[in-house]
Amino acid sequence: MREIPTHRASCSDLLHREGSAVEVRTVSVVRAGKTALEGITFHLDPGDLLAVVGPNGAGKTTLLQVLSGTLPPTSGEVRIFGHRPARHICIAYLPQRPGVDFRFPVTVADVVMMGRTALLGPLRRPGGPDRERVAEALSLVGIAPLARRPIDRLSGGEQQRMFIARAIAQEANVLLLDEPLAGLDAPAQEGILELLGRLRAEQITSIVALHELDLAQAHFPLALLLNVRAIGFGPPGEVFTPVRLREAYGTGLRLFDTASGSIALSDTCCEGGDHDRR
Amino acid sequence: MPSATHAAKEGTTTVVDLIASPFAYPFMVRALLAAAVVGATCAVVGTYVVLQGMAFFGDALAHSILPGVAVGYLVHRGNREPILLWALGTALVAALGVGAVSRRGRFREDTAIGIVFAGMFALGIALISTVRGYAVDLTHFLFGNVLSVSPTDLGLTAGIGGLVVLTVVLFYKEFLIVSFDPTFAATLRLRTGLFRYLLLLLIAVTVVIALKAVGVALVLAMLITPPATAYLLTRRMARMMALAAVLGVLSGVAGLYLSFYLGIASGAAIVLVATLLFLLALLFSPRRQGARGQIFTL
Numbered sequence: 001m002r003e004i005p006t007h008r009a010s011c012s013d014l015l016h017r018e019g020s021a022v023e024v025r026t027v028s029v030v031r032a033g034k035t036a037l038e039g040i041t042f043h044l045d046p047g048d049l050l051a052v053v054g055p056n057g058a059g060k061t062t063l064l065q066v067l068s069g070t071l072p073p074t075s076g077e078v079r080i081f082g083h084r085p086a087r088h089i090c091i092a093y094l095p096q097r098p099g100v101d102f103r104f105p106v107t108v109a110d111v112v113m114m115g116r117t118a119l120l121g122p123l124r125r126p127g128g129p130d131r132e133r134v135a136e137a138l139s140l141v142g143i144a145p146l147a148r149r150p151i152d153r154l155s156g157g158e159q160q161r162m163f164i165a166r167a168i169a170q171e172a173n174v175l176l177l178d179e180p181l182a183g184l185d186a187p188a189q190e191g192i193l194e195l196l197g198r199l200r201a202e203q204i205t206s207i208v209a210l211h212e213l214d215l216a217q218a219h220f221p222l223a224l225l226l227n228v229r230a231i232g233f234g235p236p237g238e239v240f241t242p243v244r245l246r247e248a249y250g251t252g253l254r255l256f257d258t259a260s261g262s263i264a265l266s267d268t269c270c271e272g273g274d275h276d277r278r
Numbered sequence: 279m280p281s282a283t284h285a286a287k288e289g290t291t292t293v294v295d296l297i298a299s300p301f302a303y304p305f306m307v308r309a310l311l312a313a314a315v316v317g318a319t320c321a322v323v324g325t326y327v328v329l330q331g332m333a334f335f336g337d338a339l340a341h342s343i344l345p346g347v348a349v350g351y352l353v354h355r356g357n358r359e360p361i362l363l364w365a366l367g368t369a370l371v372a373a374l375g376v377g378a379v380s381r382r383g384r385f386r387e388d389t390a391i392g393i394v395f396a397g398m399f400a401l402g403i404a405l406i407s408t409v410r411g412y413a414v415d416l417t418h419f420l421f422g423n424v425l426s427v428s429p430t431d432l433g434l435t436a437g438i439g440g441l442v443v444l445t446v447v448l449f450y451k452e453f454l455i456v457s458f459d460p461t462f463a464a465t466l467r468l469r470t471g472l473f474r475y476l477l478l479l480l481i482a483v484t485v486v487i488a489l490k491a492v493g494v495a496l497v498l499a500m501l502i503t504p505p506a507t508a509y510l511l512t513r514r515m516a517r518m519m520a521l522a523a524v525l526g527v528l529s530g531v532a533g534l535y536l537s538f539y540l541g542i543a544s545g546a547a548i549v550l551v552a553t554l555l556f557l558l559a560l561l562f563s564p565r566r567q568g569a570r571g572q573i574f575t576l
Binding site: 068069070086088089091092093095098099100101104105106107110111114117118120122123125126150166170 | 329454455459460466514
């Protein structure tokens with residue numbers, strides 16, 4: 001299986017290939033002498049929606065970085081529609097803290113238009129069809145009225161929607177979201193979760209790192225329970241068993257048995273050492 | 279009312295005279311053209327300097343050029359024109375050097391840049407001071423002397439300035455993405471490292487052509503003041519860049535007139551006009567009200 005020679009394959013070229021959208025084979029990452037991920041293996045079909053949950057330091061961010069192609073794994077391999085992630089632009093990655101200065105003098109539509117850039121290639125300027133795609137993406141994520149708004153006047157939820165719209169304009173088929181719900185109020189969280197559900201209909205495969213076990217349980221058809229190793233993978237109802245949760249969270253998790261079932265309390269703080277500060 | 283008409287006409291003639299009289303001197307025409315080119319080029323490149331918080335880098339780069347200028351000055355005694363090429367060579371080395379230093383190091387980036395730039399600047403002064411009566415020449419390097427621009431200088435300045443602006447226009451959308459969101463640029467498989475170095479080189483080249491106009495010490499103002507003024511007046515990147523270029527040209531030309539009529543140093547006059555425009559924008563800017571999203575908190 002040779003890689004295709006072109007530097008950037010467009011997503012639609014890759015879509016026609018049958019098989020998994022995302023395939024992860026025994027991926028391990030060692031960083032600064034510490035094992036961040038060990039022997040992770042799973043695969044997703046087009047349109048799957050996966051929650052990646054686990055305690056701080058479990059390697060959720062590292063896994064997304066490997067999948068995005070910005071961090072090469074120490075061993076093992078990742079295939080997106082049969083290709084290495086660094087070879088094409090089908091992947092959109094939204095880091096937990098976007099490395100973006102919101103004082104930049106650009107509007108929401110300007111940012112979404114950036115998604116068209118790689119498809120345009122060098123020296124070409126966006127035209128009418130590109131502007132149409134941007135408008136479509138904005139209305140799909142529900143922020144069409146904000147198109148001309150400067151980005152320093154957006155709420156957290158609107159910022160997330162803008163970046164998701166940019167991924168759609170990029171025609172990405174695999175969406176990697178790192179803690180997209182952190183810092184959002186409950187209605188904004190619901191809005192993003194509902195949007196992720198709608199994207200499944202567009203055959204977009206989403207992988208979402210989360211702290212909230214209850215939201216993973218309620219809104220995601222698939223979950224990966226992670227603590228350096230993969231402790232469970234499958235429908236959340238099957239993955240989130242008391243034994244597995246204890247294995248993942250150790251003493252960081254308390255389980256209570258109540259009349260209406262068991263309640264799991266985890267360290268839901270999101271400012272831990274999970275996120276690489278370099 | 280013939281007298282009123284006459285007075286008005288006389289007034290117009292006087293203004294026209296005021297504007298036209300410097301054009302009687304060829305050196306003044308060259309100076310005006312050079313100031314305009316430098317003002318525009320600095321403002322276009324400076325837009326990235328402002329948005330990416332690279333002001334200290336730009337200042338350091340300008341100061342680091344001095345030893346190269348000094349060597350050129352010593353080698354080509356009496357002939358000033360090759361100095362531009364020496365400055366260009368030094369600037370490229372300094373830009374790549376600072377780029378490499380800031381990528382990996384035991385110190386914070388600004389410390390590393392500060393050490394390199396102060397050392398280079400001192401070396402430049404030391405070299406120039408070996409020449410007797412160096413103070414006058416040193417002053418020219420430090421504060422510029424746009425009135426001594428030769429036809430060759432002007433040609434080089436215009437050619438280089440045009441190339442710089444053309445590069446920015448051609449790669450506008452790539453530069454925008456790389457400077458706005460480097461992670462996103464990486465997932466688009468853009469050559470982020472390449473564009474970062476290209477930007478450093480553009481800044482270096484721009485600093486060199488600005489040397490003659492405003493000198494080592496004041497280059498920074500031409501890089502950041504017009505774009506900062508434009509930032510106060512618009513919220514779109516392309517408009518900010520275009521407006522900054524207009525303000526840069528305006529500062530250059532108005533500054534030279536000021537210098538011509540008031541007899542003050544040309545570089546200082548240009549920078550003072552740019553600063554005045556910034557203060558006016560700060561006072562009357564619609565953006566002043568928006569407490570969020572301010573680069574400036576004055």
